[in-house]
Amino acid sequence: MYAIRYKELVKKDEGINNNMAKKRDKKNKLRGKWLRGIIIVYLLLILCNLFHEFPSRLGNLHSIPVSEEWYLIVVNRWNEIPEDYRVELTELSNGQKVDSRIYPYLQEMFDAARKDGIYPVVREGYRTYDEQQKILDDKIKAYINEGYSQSRAERTAKEWVALPGTSEHQLGIAVDINADKSKSSNDEVYTWLAANAHNYGFILRYPQGKQEITGTSYEPWHYRYVGVDAAREIYERGICLEEYFEQ
Incomplete structure (x- = not known):
């Protein structure tokens, strides 16, 4: 029990x-x-x-302050051109157009290059919204003709061509500069510009190694006016325009 x-x-x-x-x-x-x-x-x-x-660099791209200076406006795939933006244009001898305010500095830079035996030309200046759209559409079609799918063609084209409303060419203060092939080579022009453009207020807008910040691949021909002071600081520090505002 x-x-x-x-x-x-x-x-x-x-x-x-x-x-x-x-x-x-x-x-x-x-x-x-x-x-x-x-x-x-x-x-x-x-x-x-x-x-x-x-903030990370990518985050800063979305919060770049709006500059009061017209020549320091930041336009990239994250920052569109303001709706009230207006530009007065001057036509160049080859029919291209630029913002009238940068024309004297552009002319001075080209004169200096020619004295050094380098002969640059403006291949692309100001573009309208519709012109930018056509360039993008043509790029997409070109990739499709190479066998790309529609989605891949659009994605690849946008790596090289800015969406309308986000292209510096619509500002009139950016230019694509190539060589007068009868007198110089593109490489000679790019080398001269890389070493001297900052003295005239222009910067290499899309440098190597900065794609994740600028949103655009390296373009040795694309120069943008930012004023002499900013251009020299950007050049000396080896930074791009977005980093100039970060720091």
Whole structure:
């Protein structure tokens, strides 16, 4: 009888212990969930603070301040041309057009290049919205003709051609410069510009190694007027226009 009673007590104790163990496990699991939740929230707060205090380059592309100076306006795939933007144009000898305000500096730069035996020409100047759209459409068609799918053709074309409304050519203060092939080579022109353009207020707008910041691949022919002071600082520091505003 006592043996039976003892067994019952043992079973009862075991049951109590099992219940207590289950409760402990449940509490531990719940505590673990709360702890993980607190850690996740804490990490999110840290990340939010880091992004706020030290924004990434990509983040900064979306928050570049609007400059009061017309020649420092930033236009890229993340920053469209303001709707109220207006430009007065001067036509060049080859029919291309540029913002009248940059014409004297462009002419001065070209005169200096010619004195050094380098003969640049403006291949592309100001473009309208419709002209920019046509260039993009033609690029897409060209890729499709090469066998690209529609989606791949559009994606690839946009790596080289800006969407209408996001092209610096629509500002009138950016130019694509090539060589007068009868007197110079493109490489000679690009080399001269890379070393001297900043003295006349122009910068290489899309340098090598800056694609993730500018949103555009390296273009040794694309120069943009930003004023002499900004151009010299950008040149000396080896940065691009977006980084100039970051720092």
